[in-house]
Amino acid sequence: MCDCNCHEKYYEDTLIPKVGVITAITQETPDVKTFCVNAPEGGKLFEHMPGQCAMLCAPGISEAMFSITSSPTNKEYQEFSIKKCGQLTDYLHSLKVGDQITVRGPYGNNFPVDTELKGKNLLFIAGGIGLAPLRSVINYVIDNRSDYGTVDILYGSRSADDLVKLKEIEEVWKNVEGVNVHLTIDREQEGWDGHVGFVPAYLKELNFSTDKTALLCGPPIMIKFCLEALLELGFSKEQVYTTFELRMKCGVGKCGRCNIGSKYVCKDGPVFRFDEIDELPSEY
């Protein structure tokens, strides 16, 4: 036996997860649930920044990276809004309050809420489950309201039933001073008297002034057309941020999966500014 103590550090390895307890589940839409996660002894598993992700795992089933949808200003728990769309998410949707999962993280960079975004007018653009990572920033901004300028939230989904966090949007976000919420759904629907149309079209229609910094997240096709719409409105790529979704395993830039050009999305991302994305090969 070697007399060094380096082998005692392995509990700190980022590949070793912690146990998390699901303490609340909200059915947001027919296929999206939000899970509150705590440490078994109570409290949060770790501290994070808006835009960061964590690896959630149902042991023996699978493991995947999810954005942390709660704001770090939430001192009690972490939340994950998860759409049912594969083996792991099917299983997570079957879990009940009190069930345990494993969690490791947080991983990746964050939206620059304490630097580049500070003092700016903000425009959040989200589609469907794409609200999940932006909600962390939105609530952070609302909880530190005086640090930021005006806030516009443009959020769209397939139908009124597919809008995630609608209760919070209606009851909290719409009532915060200087926050404007613009909702839209793809097709006409009974009982919906709000805007109807795709997010990029509505974005152009709203004709936002370019004194804002935009944060964009949604399906790839929506991101593409929203960026075009923003550029048409006169925004520059330096004013627009998004967050990438790629296959990940390790979360620390070593396993090779999320490598695009010289960047590892899990470590150097997931948050990128569009002028930075221009410097990457088009493989995302």
Place this chain on the structure above:
Amino acid sequence: MKKIAKSDLSKLFAAIAEGSELYLPVKVAGQTNFAPYTADAEVDVDTLKTVKSAKDIFFPQSENLYTCKTDEEKNISITPEALQNENFVVYGMRGCDAKGMEVLDKVFLSEPVDSFYAARRAHGTVVAAACGEPEETCFCKVFGVDCAEPVADVVTWTVGDTVYWNAYTEKGEALTAKLADLLSDADEKAVEDEKAKIRAIVEKLPYSDLSLDKFGAGKTMELFDSPIWEELYKPCLACGTCTFVCPTCQCYDIKDYNTGKGVQRFRCWDSCMYSDFTMMAHGNNRTSQMQRFRQRFMHKLVYFPDNNDGMYSCVGCGRCLERCPASLNIVKVVKAFQEGAGK
């Protein structure tokens, strides 16, 4: 400088193995690979290149990370796998594989440090062997490797019936001290002649003058959309052999195995050559074999140098030249771009 008669190597191995685990090239079913020493192992220190590189001593093809148990109340408990805590020795690693460890160090010892790999590195002593007869598939010189004098804790040279032994590090000195009874003092002359002989062979190898001009840090946009990739990748079978024999390929998968008594979390080598490597619920960002083929070489020749002060993630061992069933390899890629640029 020390020496030992080649005929006494078995005594040397037995002595090393007495104090710690020893890995060395062993022939099994006609193929030589690094394996733990046993008294009846068919040790083969004469084969120039083992089929697989020596990397899996430090980064095993498969290794457990932790065990996960769920009790009757559905509570989960996690028991991390113990880290390497015993000293061990690797004998006979070639200069290219030793350089390969330097490449892997950049990956696994950069923050956040991979503690499983780091523990093996901390406890391993590498005894490298100079390459008496480099082969035509070798091009380590291109990547700055001197196979006449590898970088390792100890280096050995075989000249005729004598094996010369020189320690370069504290770990190497410690091992040398333990073997003092078997090693006798030697002068440098024979080794200096041997180094000169090896370097003269290397100069004449067909790929030793391969130019890497077209590659390196900062070349992503220049090379990524080149039509050359479309031509080059076509014979690729996507078998992944190149990644498995490569001393620097480090992509890995993380998986769970249900043992019936719990869940074993393990990681194993994976390959960017496989179609499911980047696949996820919402799609796949590398859908064609051309994209996957390009990823492997762009990573070795451009992305890795970008992130590591110009260091390439290739050491010129030439295993891919020998093993690819479709005769594809990194030399072909480098040459294609070199020639393509002249058109």
